[in-house]
Amino acid sequence: MTDSQVPVVDWHERQPAGDWLRGSSAVVVLSVDVDAESPVLARGEHYLNHLTTMSHQAYGPRVGVPRILDLLDRYRLPATFFVPGVTAERWPSVMATVAERGHEVAMHGFTHRHPVHLSEAEQREEIERSLKCFARFGVEPVGYRAPNWEMTRHSLDLLGEFGLRYDSSLMDDDRPYVTLGSGRRIAELPVQWLLDDWEQYAFLPEPDIGQQIEAPSKVVELWTAELEAMRGFGSLCVLTLHPFLTGRPSRLRALEQFIQFALSRGDVRFARAEEIAALVLGDEQGSATGPA
Numbered sequence: 001m002t003d004s005q006v007p008v009v010d011w012h013e014r015q016p017a018g019d020w021l022r023g024s025s026a027v028v029v030l031s032v033d034v035d036a037e038s039p040v041l042a043r044g045e046h047y048l049n050h051l052t053t054m055s056h057q058a059y060g061p062r063v064g065v066p067r068i069l070d071l072l073d074r075y076r077l078p079a080t081f082f083v084p085g086v087t088a089e090r091w092p093s094v095m096a097t098v099a100e101r102g103h104e105v106a107m108h109g110f111t112h113r114h115p116v117h118l119s120e121a122e123q124r125e126e127i128e129r130s131l132k133c134f135a136r137f138g139v140e141p142v143g144y145r146a147p148n149w150e151m152t153r154h155s156l157d158l159l160g161e162f163g164l165r166y167d168s169s170l171m172d173d174d175r176p177y178v179t180l181g182s183g184r185r186i187a188e189l190p191v192q193w194l195l196d197d198w199e200q201y202a203f204l205p206e207p208d209i210g211q212q213i214e215a216p217s218k219v220v221e222l223w224t225a226e227l228e229a230m231r232g233f234g235s236l237c238v239l240t241l242h243p244f245l246t247g248r249p250s251r252l253r254a255l256e257q258f259i260q261f262a263l264s265r266g267d268v269r270f271a272r273a274e275e276i277a278a279l280v281l282g283d284e285q286g287s288a289t290g291p292a
C-alpha cells in the first residue's frame, strides 16, 4: 500500500507557507478546556444528583479558572479557552470573564459528547447550538476542538461549512499544517496525550474519567522534556489544561514551573491558537507574544 491509499487526514499543505515560528525555536499554545460538569453530564443527566461528583467538576470554573487567569496575568501570557456550550450556559460569568481578560474563546462541542459517537445530524446540531450560545456572549469563535479530540471526517467538513478557521484535535504531526473541510483550508494545530493534564490527574470513582493521580513533579518533567526536544524540531507545543485538574495548588505550581522553563530558554514564544492559525493560513501577520 502506498501513502496515498492510507485513509488518513489530508495534509493539504504539509509545510504551510506562513511563517508561524517567526524566528523562535518552538511556540507554546496554552489551551484551557473548561469542561466543568459537561463530560459527566454527557454520560447521563442523573449525575446532577451526584453532589460530590458535580462539586469535583465545579472546582474548575469556581476556583481553577480564576487561578489560571491570575497566573496568565502575572506572566502576561495569552491563552485559548475551549468552552463547551453546556459550560457557557451553566457558568456565564466564566465565559464573560475569560473574554474580558483578553483571551481567545473557542468551541468545544455543546454537550461534550464525542463526535465519533454522534450521527452527522447530531454533530451539526452541536455546532449550531454552540454558535448560537457564543453569539449571546458576543463571541464569534474561529476555532474548534473536538470533545476528547475524537473527530470524524464529517467534523472537519462541518468546520469548513460553518467558516471555522482551525481545529486542534488531531495528532499526525507536532507542527501545524493545512487540511481541508468542505473544500476550505483549515489550519490544524496538533495535540497529543503526552501534553494533556487529563492523563496525569483525572480521577473519579464514578463515572470513570480516569484512575490516576500523578505527582506534579513528574508532569513538569514530562512537559519540559518534550518542549526542550521540540525546540530542535521547530514544533508547536499545544499544552492542554483542565481547570478542575490543573487548578489544584500543586498542579498550578507545576504549570508555573513549565512556563518559567519555557521563558528561560529565550527562544520560545507563546501564542493564542487563533494567531498561529492566522499565520499558517496566511490570513494576517498574527501577533504572537513572548521573548523571541
Ligand SMILES: [Zn+2]
Binding pocket: 033, 035, 108, 112, 147, 148
Ligand atoms: Zn473537553
